[in-house]
Amino acid sequence: MENLFIHLIWDGPYNLDSIKNLKNLSEDRGLYQIYGQHSLYGHSVLIYIGKAEDQTFSKRITQEDWSYWHDDSKNIEIYVGRVADKISVESEEIKRRISISEKLLIFAHCPVYNTSNSKGVYRDVEKEYHVLNWGKKRDIFPEVSAMRFSCHNEYISEYKPLIFA
DSSP: OEEEEEEEEEEEEEEHHHTGGOOOOTTEEEHHHEEETTTTTEEEEEEEEESSSOOOOOHHHHHOOOOHHHHTGGOOOOEEEEEOOOOOOOHHHHOOOHHHHHHHHHHHHOOTTTTTTSSHHHHHSSSEEEEEESSSSSOOOOOEEEEHHHHHHHHGGGOOOOOOO
16 A cells, blocks of 8 residues: 555644634634643643544634643643645545544654543554644654554564674
8 A cells, every 4th residue: 555645734823812713614623732831841842632623623622621721821832733635625534634643643742631542553543644744833743654653563573783794
C-alpha cells in the first residue's frame, strides 16, 4: 500500500474568548492544540490535543470549560488545524482524517491532559498514514506517521548496526 498523507493547516493563537468566533460549521472543524501552564512541565506547554468533528471549534472547546479546571486560564493559547486537500472530499472522509490525525498527534506528543488515544495507535491506524502539519503549528512535529509505531516490532529484529569498512 502506498503512503497516505493527511495535510493539516494550523492557525492561531486564540484565547478562550476569541475561539468563540470560530463557529462556522462548514469551516471551523478539525483538530486543536491547547497550551497552558503545568506545575511539572512549566509555562506555555502543550497540554491537550482534541478534535471537533461534528461541531465547531467554538462549541467543542467551550464544552471543556478550561476556565474552570485550569488555574491559569487567561493565559491559555489555542491553535486550530483544518484538514486540507487539493480536491473536495466527502464529509465522512474529512471526519475520518480528523480522527486518524488526532490519534497520531496524541501518540507522538503525549500531551499531559490527554488520557485516551495515548496507547495503541499501532492497532488502530494503518502504518501508511502520515500527518503533515503546515502553518502556525506551534510546537508539534512537522510530520508524524504511524510507521514507527505500527511496525517497530515487525522490523527491528531485521536491522543490525552498520559496520564502517
